[in-house]
Amino acid sequence: MSVLNFDYKKALILFFLVGLPVISANITHDSHDTHWALAPFSLISQGIQRSYFTLSSGVRGTTRTYLNLVGIKKKNRLLEEKNDELRAQLGALTELKLENQRLNSLLDFQKNSNMDLLAAKVIASGTLPDHSALVIDKGYEHGIQKNMAAITPGGVVGYVIESLPKTSKILLITDRYMVVDALIQRSRSRGILEGYSKHLGHLSHIDSSTDVLIGDLIVTSGLQKVFPKGFPVGQVISVKDGPQKINKEILVKPAIDPYKTEELFIILNPQNESFEPKPDEMETALPLTDAQPNNSESDSPSSGESSPLKDNLNQESSPKQ
């Protein structure tokens, strides 16, 4: 066997198969230095890697955005439903809050009053604009009788014209068949308040010499024994001389809008209470408006010791000259 007969091919294969891994195992990898020969490859690979990353991240981002959009749409629909639900709840809560405020004011009024008051809810109303009536959820089974007064803390609503077992009908202050014996609070002149139109009353039987100004408060006289004395009915919004200048034609805006009434009181015994202001309060009494006609005799201040009734009227109306 000659040395020349050595199979170099086999030896080379053996070397690569066994030798190289053995050699490689003993080579320490220096992470800090890049061999100069590898630098161009590193540079190129870096560029390619970055390009691939940018491309793949772009594709992935677009795909994710699309997938998210589907999710967002679904989520948006859910949120919208939730929002609608919350809105409905908010509306109901606001309604409850307002009802609570109204009921609280009614309760305060009932507590501070000497009258026997029966609270009732409005359940229906007349639908013709020329005839005004409300139906409440209390009837003669609850003690309501014909001709009993219906009021709110803000003013007169009307009186009972029909009492059935469980419901009663209230004729409103603005109905043309309504008649209330009334006083001009400041001048103490008496007149008859009748319904005029859907939102106004008319004070009649006031002679032309009577001292009446726009903004004067009209109160109940108490003579009918239906309403307590001195309870607000409305406010003068227009004063004109009647035909032949014998009477004055006075239009009155009700102290409350009877059509907006949702809860009210029925007075079971009006004689126990008087809402007449004390003499010192009379000096600072109405008219409520700042604007006075030139022949005004009253220079009284319109603020200061104002009564709650007066405040209520100030809030509810903005009288015109």
Place this chain on the structure above:
Amino acid sequence: MKKLTLFMGHTLLFYFVLLLLMSFQSSIWLQFFSQSPAPSLWITFLVYGAFYRSLGETILLTYLTSFVASVFLNMPLGLLLLCNSLCMLSLLTFKSRFMVTNPSFLALLTLLTNLLFPLAHYLASQFFETNPIHRFEFFSWLISSLITALISVALFQFYMWLDKVTAKAWPTEVGGSAQ
């Protein structure tokens, strides 16, 4: 006897419907639409009665409708009866000259009758009431009339269906022959 029972049953059924409609007008409408003008649903009864009832039944219908409506409208019965009678008279006069069977045309007549009613009311008020109407609420009535006319299209179909279900015979002028 059977005929009378049928007639009574039919009439009662119709007035039960009128009661429901008037309650809707005064109570449910108030809850949902507050102070906006409400429809005058009793007018649809008058219009339908004028065209689909005999003369005797029409007179009875005018009275009964006025009785039911006055409870809900708070209008004096005499005044309401007068206004309803005037409306019915106008409708009958119209009927004697024109043949109408189409519910849409009846809706138009409802609109006109609904505008005639407040006019009759205003005039009657000037004659008979001590404190007559001072302001004619024209827009309120106009809106009410439009709403009533819109609702009446469905209501007339419903009335016709009720007539059909209860086997109510129409006068010959309307259907061509008694059913």
